[in-house]
Amino acid sequence: MLYKKRLSGLIKMFVSVLLFAPIYCFANNIDLLKNIKKRAPALDSPTIHIDAVKDQTAPSPPSPTRPSVPLDKEKKSPPAERREKNDAFHLNARLQIDLRVHDIKANPISNDVATSNNLFDIRRARLGVVFDVAPLKCNLSFDFANSVKLKNAFVDFPLFSNSKLRAGQFTYPFSNETTSSSRYHEFLEVASIGHALSASRDRGLALNSTWFDQRFYLIAGVFNGTKDSRLAQNSAFDFTMRVIWHAMKQWHDTVELWLGGAYATGRRRSSKVEDITFEPESKSGQIYFFAEFPEDRAYTRTRSSIDATLLLGPVMTKVEYLQASYDFDKAVLVQGGYAIASYMLTGEQRAIKKASLYRQQVARPVTGGQGWGAWEIAVRYSWFSVDDLFFEDDGLFTDWQAVAKDRYTDGGSAWTLAVNWYPEQRIRVMANWIRSSAKTSFFDNREDIVATPAVTIEEAFLLRFQIEL
Numbered sequence: 001m002l003y004k005k006r007l008s009g010l011i012k013m014f015v016s017v018l019l020f021a022p023i024y025c026f027a028n029n030i031d032l033l034k035n036i037k038k039r040a041p042a043l044d045s046p047t048i049h050i051d052a053v054k055d056q057t058a059p060s061p062p063s064p065t066r067p068s069v070p071l072d073k074e075k076k077s078p079p080a081e082r083r084e085k086n087d088a089f090h091l092n093a094r095l096q097i098d099l100r101v102h103d104i105k106a107n108p109i110s111n112d113v114a115t116s117n118n119l120f121d122i123r124r125a126r127l128g129v130v131f132d133v134a135p136l137k138c139n140l141s142f143d144f145a146n147s148v149k150l151k152n153a154f155v156d157f158p159l160f161s162n163s164k165l166r167a168g169q170f171t172y173p174f175s176n177e178t179t180s181s182s183r184y185h186e187f188l189e190v191a192s193i194g195h196a197l198s199a200s201r202d203r204g205l206a207l208n209s210t211w212f213d214q215r216f217y218l219i220a221g222v223f224n225g226t227k228d229s230r231l232a233q234n235s236a237f238d239f240t241m242r243v244i245w246h247a248m249k250q251w252h253d254t255v256e257l258w259l260g261g262a263y264a265t266g267r268r269r270s271s272k273v274e275d276i277t278f279e280p281e282s283k284s285g286q287i288y289f290f291a292e293f294p295e296d297r298a299y300t301r302t303r304s305s306i307d308a309t310l311l312l313g314p315v316m317t318k319v320e321y322l323q324a325s326y327d328f329d330k331a332v333l334v335q336g337g338y339a340i341a342s343y344m345l346t347g348e349q350r351a352i353k354k355a356s357l358y359r360q361q362v363a364r365p366v367t368g369g370q371g372w373g374a375w376e377i378a379v380r381y382s383w384f385s386v387d388d389l390f391f392e393d394d395g396l397f398t399d400w401q402a403v404a405k406d407r408y409t410d411g412g413s414a415w416t417l418a419v420n421w422y423p424e425q426r427i428r429v430m431a432n433w434i435r436s437s438a439k440t441s442f443f444d445n446r447e448d449i450v451a452t453p454a455v456t457i458e459e460a461f462l463l464r465f466q467i468e469l
């Protein structure tokens with residue numbers, strides 16, 4: 001049964017990856033990519049001077065008091081980012097204000113869980129400081145939304161020109177979506193599978209290395225192995241490794257292909273209760289699936305993921321498959337994935353760094369009435385599935401209490417549509433519509449739910465205003 005579920009998940013992942021094949025095979029032939037190549041600036045073209053006169057047929061020499069700078073280079077290095085790189089000390093801040101409206105159906109799966117209907121929320125109120133104390137670099141940040149929480153607290157030790165050692169609390173190197181900062185995501189929240197299987201941050205020690213002219217990246221280390229930086233009381237650490245390959249970079253960076261994968265394993269024996277939880281991506285307060293592992297019960301957890309990101313000018317597609325195996329007396333599998341497609345309506349290319357999203361460039365910002373900013377549309381399909389042994393008595397080990405079939409589901413999916421507006425590089429307005437569904441494998445005998453292949457649990461509209469400093 002375990003191998004059948006693994007095979008099913010891999011088949012879904014490969015079918016998603018096949019979406020890349022037609023584009024990749026015809027990359028040198030189709031008219032769209034030829035036009036991109038024609039529009040891309042030539043690297044060996046003469047330098048365009050900022051102080052050139054309006055008559056383009058007879059440009060004047062650059063001003064003697066101001067060095068000439070190619071426009072394309074100037075766009076790639078905004079003044080704020082150059083300042084951050086050069087300063088030994090700088091502050092950063094982020095504010096995200098959300099509006100959430102949920103249409104929860106009359107018979108949700110978890111009818112005993114309070115739901116969050118129409119409300120405003122301060123999703124994040126982040127304040128941090130980064131400072132260099134040669135040769136070290138330190139990062140410290142807190143989130144003040146609802147309560148004070150420590151987010152980043154780490155120190156980087158340079159080892160070689162291409163490697164550094166990071167110690168403390170920092171981004172956990174596993175899922176592609178969770179390794180990207182929330183300030184750069186196309187959607188307000190990450191996919192349910194990523195939230196369930198990958199911590200956003202953890203405490204540990206990791207080696208970061210780059211190889212082959214920054215085409216290959218490796219992050220490997222030992223971590224507590226707990227979600228969201230919770231204090232761990234386990235018998236052993238988790239070993240985690242993420243590998244990223246910049247597989248293709250053509251036509252002056254207008255076409256890029258990134259491939260990534262991660263592996264994590266560790267022997268668990270916690271003195272505290274641990275759990276697996278699946279929640280909808282709308283943060284409505286419902287719970288799709290919940291299973292608790294008892295205290296002092298030893299087991300081995302092994303997780304893996306594989307992802308691919310393709311850029312074609314203003315078009316970006318991304319797929320990722322994740323799975324986790326929990327080995328008690330019997331091994332059970334939790335798996336899922338997502339596929340994303342986005343398009344910059346105003347022509348900018350989606351900013352990518354180490355296969356993760358980065359600060360989006362805006363060709364025509366609103367400042368000074370120069371333009372309408374950058375506009376983006378995106379769609380995501382996500383899914384998850386859990387092993388049926390969770391719902392059987394003695395399913396994981398002797399005396400295992402089965403998860404309630406009349407309360408939780410063994411799988412679900414969601415569609416998310418997004419429209420994003422970037423007035424400036426550090427200001428963004430996001431709108432998401434989410435439709436979540438759950439499998440009805442266990443509901444055939446329930447009178448309050450009609451037995452269909454899937455039941456819509458909720459529809460939600462989410463709105464966010466974000467500003468960074």
